[in-house]
Structure formats: C-alpha cells, structure tokens
C-alpha cells in the first residue's frame with residue numbers, strides 16, 4: 001500500500017513561480033525591483049514602496065530557528081506525525097515557515113542553525129524543508 005500524498009498548496013499567479021523554483025531545487029526569495037526589499041511569502045506589491053516590479057534571489061538555505069511548534073493533531077494523510085514546524089529566520093533576512101526533519105523534537109531549540117534541502121515526496125512533489133545545520137569542522 002502506498003502512502004497517501006500530502007495536500008498540495010494552491011498554485012496561483014502570485015505564488016506558482018515560487019513553487020516552480022522549489023521544483024527545480026531552489027529556495028528563492030522575492031525581491032522588489034525598485035527598492036530591493038526582500039519579501040516572503042510571495043505577493044504582487046512591495047510593502048515598503050508599493051512597486052509591482054519584482055524579481056527574486058536564491059537563498060543560501062541557511063538560517064536559524066526563530067520559533068517552533070510540534071503538531072500532533074489534526075492528522076492529515078501523507079505526513080508522519082508528530083511534525084516539527086519551524087519559523088526560520090533566513091540569513092538573507094526574511095522568514096519562512098517550514099518543517100524540521102532529521103531532528104528529535106527534544107533537540108529543537110530557539111536559535112539553532114538549520115539548513116534547507118528539497119524533499120521529494122513519493123509522487124514527485126518537491127518542497128523545501130530544513131534539518132539541523134552540519135557543524136563546521138574547524
């Protein structure tokens with residue numbers, strides 16, 4: 001029996017491009033073309049200067065845990081519970097909600113260094129998730 005697939009995010013004009021980048025293995029951040037302010041989640045207008053012009057940059061995928069929560073319920077098909085959901089401060093300065101994997105929930109702490117990788121579900125859907133950053137060897 002195959003595992004049910006996770007619920008997919010709705011892909012629209014304003015965010016579909018972001019998920020296409022994730023499918024290509026990249027974590028990207030929307031950038032205002034007028035004032036260079038970074039923003040996430042993707043949206044049509046800059047909150048700083050109201051420009052509608054934008055491009056994006058690729059994130060390093062490195063960040064720290066700003067906050068986290070452990071989800072037990074409700075349980076949706078396609079996920080392995082409990083889930084550790086984290087609010088990540090990316091080193092570029094924006095925040096992102098994601099999942100922390102490869103880490104016991106007792107080991108999560110505020111400020112811990114994490115790094116992004118692209119997780120591919122059994123049905124081929126790709127999503128950026130995080131794991132504890134590999135310690136520097138020096």
Ligand SMILES: [Zn+2]
Pocket residue numbers: 032033034035036037046047048049050051
């Ligand atoms: Zn702007």
